[in-house]
Amino acid sequence: xxGVTQTPKHLIxxxxxxxxxRCSPRSGDLSVYWYQQxxxxxxxxxxxxxxxxxxxxxxxxxxxxxxxFPDLHSELNLSSLELGDSALYFCASSTRGQVNExxxxxxxxxxxxx
Amino acid sequence: xxxxxxxSPSLSVQEGRISILNCDYTNSMFDYFLWYKKYPxxxxxxxxxxxxxxxxxxxxxxxxxxxxxxxxLSLHIVPSQPGDSAVYFCAASRSSNTGKLIFGQGTTLQVxx
Numbered sequence: 553x554x555g556v557t558q559t560p561k562h563l564i565x566x567x568x569x570x571x572x573x574r575c576s577p578r579s580g581d582l583s584v585y586w587y588q589q590x591x592x593x594x595x596x597x598x599x600x601x602x603x604x605x606x607x608x609x610x611x612x613x614x615x616x617x618x619x620x621f622p623d624l625h626s627e628l629n630l631s632s633l634e635l636g637d638s639a640l641y642f643c644a645s646s647t648r649g650q651v652n653e654x655x656x657x658x659x660x661x662x663x664x665x666x
Numbered sequence: 667x668x669x670x671x672x673x674s675p676s677l678s679v680q681e682g683r684i685s686i687l688n689c690d691y692t693n694s695m696f697d698y699f700l701w702y703k704k705y706p707x708x709x710x711x712x713x714x715x716x717x718x719x720x721x722x723x724x725x726x727x728x729x730x731x732x733x734x735x736x737x738x739l740s741l742h743i744v745p746s747q748p749g750d751s752a753v754y755f756c757a758a759s760r761s762s763n764t765g766k767l768i769f770g771q772g773t774t775l776q777v778x779x
Contacts, residue, residue, distance in 0.1 A: 554709060554711065594772055596769075597767060644709070651698050651761050652717070654712040657711070
């Protein structure tokens, strides 16, 4: 158990809809990262938050947004969903967000857009 | 633009033998490299890392080798055990990009008893 909690584990929705994925980092971790893993793809970095502030953005679509709340949990909002958004979405956390820190990953949210 | 590539989607080895997983990268600015292991229905877990100032790092049965001139790193597992069967991802980062990891596509390792 990594200590990172992601909910829900599975999400099935239709095209055009909006969903929210939730992540609770390990106790004491200030940094939260979101990654997307599509079929046969590696993990694609989406966004990084540190103590409530956005630190880095990857190839995150404009239809996607995220935030980190004062209690340090984070939410990833996906809107106007398309079939191609079907993927496994991982959240990870680390203590300070430094480059040599281990990332601790949650078990992911499997999103299926039908 | 795939900056980190794992060209072998899968690898099968016999228990007790050596497993060698390879990874290539294109961005010479990467200065920190990691390997993560992933079991089904779980998130990736950190395995081992190496800084660009080193060419080798060892942790028990796991050794990572870095060849900066060839932009290549490899993970050696000796001896391989059935419990090592998993998907292995290599990842790279730059010191200036705090915590942002660029992952390869992964290699599925099967260790046969």
